[in-house]
Amino acid sequence: MTEQVAVRCAGLVRRFGPRVALDHLDLEVASGEVFVVVGPDGAGKSTLLRVLCGLSEPTEGDAWVLGKSVRREPEAVRERVGYVPQQVGLYGDLTAWENLRLYADLYRVPRAAFETRARSLLRELRLAGVEGRITAALSGGMRQKLALACALVHRPQVLLLDEPTAGVDPVSRRQFWRALYDLHRQGITLVLTTPYLDEAERASRVALLHRGRLVACDDPRGLRGSLPGCVLELVAQPRAHARSVLRARSDVRGVYVFGDRDRVWYTGPDVGTLRRFLEGEGVRVEILRPVPPSLEDVFVARLSEGA
């Protein structure tokens, strides 16, 4: 199969009154990618997904899903896209099966095909047995997987998920990612947003949005490599004093509390210089060593540069 573009945005703008949610966005996602969109609150992540599934119309520019324009062929886009919104769109008073049937009808899945499709989805997502249960009585993790099943009932090739794991406990989060990887293996393109950057580490590529603009877009390794300087882990006493003398230096671009230690983003000459500086300021340094930057470090650095 030839490499195909699953999602493309060109000059995409979406305004809400005076507020620009998406600001001339250019973006391409290849078929089969696990594409993760991150960014601060209000950056435009949810708006992007809503435009891509045809719920929200572009103000300017256009977006295409598998070659179909969201402006001109919204019906064709809807057939090809599955969407799991942040507020899970399930009816609490219906059973799991009834919710599936409802989505199948909305997407015009033939009744004959529905039964087989629904059964195999429930099995794949490890939901077999919940068919007859009232949706409101399902656990959070199960409801999330049911929402996923509903979004997949019409066999979309592209799946859009808006913060699917926010507020989900670690066990359910693991199960959810297992399900996502199964879909990835079947060739479905995944585009998702997340507030957890450890999840972005698993992406084929990560897009960082800020105020509706694309600030960075690369694979995780490339993004980590783009951070100027290095990240140091620091354990020192007195801690508050150490932080304040560090923050006064122009080559220390950020100091962040991280549990019982601090993370220092440093763009100066060598670590020894910084250690001697701290000791000269009366700080007792227990640990000061470079650590591999995380995507969170990159995220924080890029945003503080932009601010």
Place this chain on the structure above:
Amino acid sequence: MHVPFAVRAVELTRRFGDVVAVDRVTFAIPRGEVWGVLGPNGAGKSTTVRMLCGILDPTEGRAEVLGLDVRRDREAIKQRIGYVSQRFGLWPDLTVRENLEFYARAYGLPGAEARRQVEGWLGRSELAEWAHQRVAALPAGFRQWLALGCAVLHRPAVLFLDEPTAGVDPLSRRRFWELIHHFAKEGTAVLVTTHAMDEAAHCDRLAFLYGGRIVAQGKPEEIRRTGADGAVLEIQTDRPAEALRVVEGHPAVRDAGLHGAAVHLVLRDPEAAESVVGFLRQQGIPVHSVAAVLPSLEDVFVHLVEALEGGA
């Protein structure tokens, strides 16, 4: 009177019909300490918080907040604490500023002080540019900042935060936690529930709730050292999803999960490390590096839940 603990619960229990939501929970939180409560959905975290805030009566046992009894002195407690709940508290039809002003009045702050606190919070939380936005149209992360603001305007001595950072972006979460530590340093006791294990690492102490009971507690480091039974291997590979699938059936592997893009394997027997790595390579999975690591809080969390569910 000197009260050594800001919060104290003894055999605290809450039933809903036949369901025991919180089951004889006992703990104490000193002033200035950040106490994290972890556990799967439905473990009893929110029910515990609501009893301590005086919103829900305990069925049995007792609890005191700042020396006040949660049954008898609920109104006095409400004036002295701050509470960020998962689902309510903000007025969707009011603007950001109006919500803050409402809470300032509700807590009886005099006019000048109320204005100072509201402005102070708008500035420090970066809500300033959203001040005139109705809450209904506010992005989720900013809503959490607003909820925290409404809960701290009156400088409470105890803060109850029920999943305060759900839906908050990473940069904001860092600032959120810097503030929580700042309040703690000023002597505020903080009880916070969360699903984010990186946040749990910020807490002074953790309690792990399951089925309404505390099944593990201690400092984050203690929990990591003692909570998971077995050795943890961290494996770097460029095909983590496949590695997971391959290794799941291996008899020496009790549990496998992703940490970022690395694979964590919990082994029943540390001696089996070499054979598991050999097995991965034999199955065609490139292994770039292998390291024995301390279990992460997430490893411990998953282990506890699976052990308890297996035993149920």
